[in-house]
Amino acid sequence: MSRARCGSAALAEHxxxxxxxxLGWGASERRTDLRFDYDTEVAHLGRVLDALGIGDxxxxxxxxxxxxxxxxxxxxxxxxxxLAILNSRAHRTFVPAWYAVFSRAGSLGRSPLAxxxxxxLPLAGIKDAALRKPLRxxxxxxxxxxxYLGWMRDPEGARWVLHCFSQYRVPxxxxxxxxxxxxxxxxxxxxxxxxxxxxxTIAE
Numbered sequence: 001m002s003r004a005r006c007g008s009a010a011l012a013e014h015x016x017x018x019x020x021x022x023l024g025w026g027a028s029e030r031r032t033d034l035r036f037d038y039d040t041e042v043a044h045l046g047r048v049l050d051a052l053g054i055g056d057x058x059x060x061x062x063x064x065x066x067x068x069x070x071x072x073x074x075x076x077x078x079x080x081x082x083l084a085i086l087n088s089r090a091h092r093t094f095v096p097a098w099y100a101v102f103s104r105a106g107s108l109g110r111s112p113l114a115x116x117x118x119x120x121l122p123l124a125g126i127k128d129a130a131l132r133k134p135l136r137x138x139x140x141x142x143x144x145x146x147x148y149l150g151w152m153r154d155p156e157g158a159r160w161v162l163h164c165f166s167q168y169r170v171p172x173x174x175x176x177x178x179x180x181x182x183x184x185x186x187x188x189x190x191x192x193x194x195x196x197x198x199x200x201t202i203a204e
Contacts, residue, residue, distance in 0.1 A: 109166030
């Protein structure tokens, strides 16, 4: 069992815990007819809560989820009791190397040749290389990593990744930065210092 799953199980002893597969990731459907721009993604979170009949939550966001959680907390403060952001780009962006990788993925996704690129680009290999150190350190095991990445090796999976990144914007979000001081709920910022592409300056 991964550490993340162990943590969710412990939390679930006293709370109702919902760990969402974001659209296109995990075991969720990968549709290229849907939009994945930031505003649409933040709105998806509210629609999920509405569908589940949940008014307000303690909201935890990791990685891309922290980016979305920050926007949701700023736009819907009445629905977030507590906020936690864990190793996320949040209002900032990535170290230069990964800024370049994600920017290039977006450019390729917007290209009319995106379908051809999806057949030859080693997207899973790039992700695998990025996660080699946490795998070696035991943060998760190979089975978990293969489950997370394996579908990217298929051309249809790779095509969805490019579709997703075609609507993703890498630069820092000045609007999110400007609203940091106005978040009214108790907020925790949790960071692992071994993160190679999301620096602790984002947390600071």
